[in-house]
Amino acid sequence: MSDRLQKILSRHGIASRREAEQIILAGRVAVNGRTITELGMKADPERDRIEVDGKLLQTNAPEFLYLLMNKPTGVVSTCDDPQGRKTVLDLLPSQYQQVYPVGRLDYNSSGALILTNDGDFANYLMHPRHHVAKTYEVWLKGLPSHHIIKQWQEGIVLDGKLTLPATVNILQIERNKYQTPRTQLQIILSEGRNRQIRRVAENLGHPVLALHRVAIANIALANLKTGSYRLLSDDEIKTLYPIQF
Template sequence: MALERLQKVIAQSGLTSRRKAEQLIASGKVKVNNQVVTTLGTKVSAQDEIEVEGVPIEKEAHVYYMLYKPRGIISSAKDDKGRKTVLDFFPEVEERIYPVGRLDYDSSGLILLTNDGDLANTLMHPSHGVEKVYVAKLKGIPSKQELAKLRKGVTADRELLKAVRYNILSADRKKDTMILELTLVEGKNRHVRRMMEALGYPVQKLKRERYGFLTLDGLSPGETRPLTPKEVKQLKNIAK
């Protein structure tokens, strides 16, 4: 079992520098397996539970992945009904990853998975304005006046649902359908579907094509890839 110096493990978690970690240890602010440790150079293993000022540290290295989620897949770590989840597409990943936000069961498209909780929470918060672009196939053809309501907001179940932008990609008068591109910065439950239903144009098919600057280019449904270091850096810059 590999052992590492306690101050090195604390520094590797990203919590603080090694020098600051040494100061925290010496001042009695670090616990290992619920016992205060003040001796510098104490060796610990991956199984040891470490707390700094009462907060457990994350010992896993952060990892970041993208999945082209197919329809009929649950966007959670597990499902009590035994249905397939997004984690089933990552059998080789040992870290405890989880999805950033959700795509509903009947929707497809880009979803991020990571074990970086801080970044995930920041990306999901609407105040950071991370854009998500969806393409929806609608039953019916809304007028320009009706579509204009999307930017002001449509009320559904006492919630105001809005899009920051929309773009008509096509309309089929014979089939009475429209393909509409929608850009959101919020991610409320079934946001696009509820918003369009409230207007009277139910969504027949929905796909998320972009998350921030990330796209599905090069991926087919069910395929995954790790994010590049450059992409991770860009995501963190967006989150700031």
Template sequence: MRLQKYMAHCGVASRRKCEEMIKQGRVTVNGQVVTQLGVKVDPQKDEVRVDGKAISLEQKQVYILLYKPRGYVTTVKDTHERPTVVSLVGNQPARVYPVGRLDFDTEGVLLLTNDGELANKLMHPRYGVEKEYYAVVDGRPSKSQIQAFIDGIDIGDAIAHAHKVRLLWQKGNSSAFKVVLKEGRNRQIRRMFEAIGCPVKFLRRERLGNLVLGDLKPGQWRYLDEGEVMQLKKLTEAET
């Protein structure tokens, strides 16, 4: 098994993050520092350590659904000393990481876990896991502008698409939408609305796959039950 895949299975982080850790010289195999990708390990024979701490497949996997409030960053540590989402869930039996990102001013559904393999699949667009948002914007977009969300909008570094978009209401110079994405570019919804001249005033992610906020309030969290975890994994079984 490739080292980064083994690390992800052990719950260290997503596979991409594990690759970064290897390149940074933070991983040893049988006492030797490994910095090259592609190294293979035998989980039954080899000792793998990350930052000096041994890892194994027996580590407990943790799945947390958090209602991320505005004013928090979705990182483990922040160089600007802003509050992080990890600080909201307290001490856990394993080190957990946020899956994907919600920007500083966005609230809503956020999964934290040490299941790196699942995290990697949830973030990869080829699995097409849906993310549903509620957005309130300045302006009253036309039908053609709304259709452009499906057809594709140039956001500078890519042509971004929404999977579904629905107008909910319009009051004065404000409009509200439900937007469903299957891709996940950085600040995608904000950038798409900005591109049509309707900046976002409020944004909340209301669903990630089968996970919804339910009765949670901003800053509250709960563990996923076994059925929720199984359903979430099922969503990543087949590529779209």
């Protein structure tokens, strides 16, 4: 069945559709021996010889995979680490080694992380305009005042730009006369700047002691154990990526 070339490349996991368009325009794709440099070309991967950088595209497109992982601390959210640290792929069996993480949780943070081999799905979730909500449970040093909580809710300036309003609720407070008190917050963000929660907390005078992401949109970890993973259901994928359906 014929389809647009960029859609075929995306379906085969070469790149997202937007990235595939740039690959085509750069003259890196050939169909039946002819280099393609314009968008709009259609082809049939079962009948046409499609090459990317001289490498033949396989006839059958790989199955798209969508996983939810409960990432432990001490694991990096990348497919490979130059420092030799354990990556999220090290927690997966061989049949899932073609996926990659959607966004990141830093080395010292834990919790919900989605992995996929669907570039369009990944780009949709990461694009700022879609405001995919993420829910965190965070332990802070000290006892933030109501004024501090309100500041966080309304937004503070990071890198010259105000953060979007956030939902911030106190879950519990621990006081110990022999140690510094700490506070656990539930924080729901609709944006994802680099290390945003840690940077805001530091700026407000209450550094993060532990950070755990419990949900992405309405997809919650629930009883998923640390270091474990599961496949997302069709309904969950539809919730996260409605334009696919």
